[in-house]
Amino acid sequence: MRDSVFNCCFAPPQPPGGLEKPHWHDNGMRAPPPNNRRFLIFFDFDETLVDECSDDAMVTVAPGGSLPGWLKDTYQPGKYNEYMQRVLAYLAEQGVTPATICNTIERLPPCPGIPALLRFLMSCPPEDFEVVCVSDANTVFIESWLESLGFRPLFLRIFANPAHFDDSGQLQLRPFHAHNCLRCPVNMCKAELVQQYIAQRVCERGGRHYQRILYVGDGANDFCPSLTLSGGDTTFPRRDFPMHRLIQEMEEAKPGEFKANVVPWSNGEDIIKRLRKIMEEKP
Template sequence: MTAPPSLTHAVPQHQRFLVLFDFDETVINENSDDAVVRALPGQQLPEWLRNSYREGHYNEYMQKVLVYMAEQGVSEDSIHSAVEEIPPTPGLLYLFQYLQSHEQDFELAVVSDANMYFIETWLERAGVRHIFRKIFTNPASFDVTGRLVLLPFHSHSCCRCPDNLCKQVILREYLAGRQKERGGAPFQRVFYIGDGANDICPSLALGPRDTAFPRRDFPMHRLLLEMQQSQAAMFKANIVPWVSGEDIVDCLKKIMEER
């Protein structure tokens, strides 16, 4: 006699928390675009190219940089090596170890205005690609001529963000989609770890049980301090500045103890 289905099939347990990471100067300790430029023979861009950047059009600018690098003979191997050599931000590998040891509780994703080739290359080298469920970033791949081709992630109507990517749109869509996939169960808390001005927009979508982790003394942190001082600002999430990944682990441990 077979047992009732309710006894043979355990109810799936969902991870309770979502952790979102920026990449440049958050996971890694510098800007990946700057690191890759060092693969050029002269290790820097010509002035005419640097001066071609337009505010809010960084993705378009970086497409031109990659074309120039290909024209200068920079190979895929050179770019790959330059990305692999970027150092992690202090304590971030420790944070990844902690999250992996509690993978039943934490779902991880990257939300970055870098590109897929740089991010996947670095995460693979660090041995942590498998702990991320999703990477949201600009598509990038090498074409038959050996040039790294960069594309915009999406189009959107957010006036705060560059035209190729809005992290808040990504966050809201991901939360809605995952809640549906989880049978209507939302995440208990969302944690957003970043450093830059473009990490403010997604943080505005966080609620009072969520936490924004701005890297101390970086633009995200300074802008959040200004928002806190402004009575008009409606920032709902908790704010926990960090210097090292250990600071984030300490905070997450306290939250885990609240269960």
Template sequence: LMNCTPLSSLYDRYTQRFLVLFDFDETIIGESSDDAVIRLLPGQQLPAWLTNSFREGHYNENTQKVLAFMAEQGVSEESIRSAVEKIPAAPGVLKLLQFLQSRQQDFELVVVSDANSYFIQAWLERAEVRHLFRKIFTNPAGFDTNGRLVLLPYHSHSCPRCPDNMCKQAILREYVADRQRERGGAAFQKVFYVGDGANDVCPSLALGPQDVAFTRRGFPMHRLLVELQRSAGFKANVVPWVCGEDIVDCLERILKER
């Protein structure tokens, strides 16, 4: 996407009416960044002993083992970065980001992802869209002197629904409250959450009746939200998407309401 405006001037100039939160894997990009990197291994897959050691809800711990194994196999930082940069965007997402850039006076954008900072920064910079996002919430990661990508958990929390290293609802609630204070008490008119996975359900539960959960059609988040909608507990509007243009269409209609 076009010219990079410095974040400070971009966000000091406007008080955006709307907040858009994006997941990363299989939402901004078309597949899991972990899968793309694992294909760098001999045989393009993990050994059975490592796959069998996975524990549900311990993504961060599992991925630390994978990254240590990759370093042992001699997979370099250059090849990892290149593999991440080459991941295609999800269908129509670059057009969606182009639309949001054209309406930056209305939309504030953040990433909330259980991937890691190295993968996300590398991809967004190569796609020339990093400047669009005010904040990236994800697990910290960086290469050590031995050439190993070291991953840390984002935070600790007490939410029983979420992996032990990240509760996206806690991040969403804290960010919205912080931004309202920073904006002199001005709340966002609407919050939009764009996701695909089971861990995108928890933050969607914090959305109100004026907000929208954009859920990738046919993915776990979509199936789970359809079930939740049958109960009286889910407040937000649910809009399934197949491509970024579906989200653009909905946002354009909302902009025309006022």
């Protein structure tokens, strides 16, 4: 089905007490999170940080560079996470090693200008940006890629489908959480995740809100959390990708309904330019 604002989810805001806390991957963070950051910025992973879908890269390591038809036929809409569990089991049966999987992920090209953007964020004063990854990929893929480029320390949290290599070398994958949104994949609703995280962090910050929430993405599932942002926040949809088209569609169908400022990007440099202006704004 074509991406549309009418088949994409939006979970309306709920009080923090009414939210079920999901399994959050803390990636070994030992120190308490900093509570003085002015801006909270979320990044998607596939086709936002990396310039392709990391799951699709797994096809290239299969025998013959393709998956058998019987396996591809098991895919069901909205259940991609379950499908990938079967794909990873098949790869392990075919002798694909953890090293091959990680090396394949580490070679994924970044989107244009993304390394410059991440270096910019790492160079900013420590009180400016709290950086979080929100992705329907998995923790092994994201950790491997960020570590290989030296960007892992930038990210305070990585929210993704939990994964690990078991004793036999198979990459085991689990869904991120359960939710009540009927239009999201059964394993993840990013809108609910973002709302929960912001509510928890504001509580940890003694009730102090961020000066601005920022969201960088590309897909239809990135449109969902962008709907939860306010007029003072900013969303960065990748130009001419589903997230951007959905925002345009909503603005045409329901002018004024989409609240956040919209800054389309084709290159990470586009985002850097806007972030410089945001940093100059007074609280």
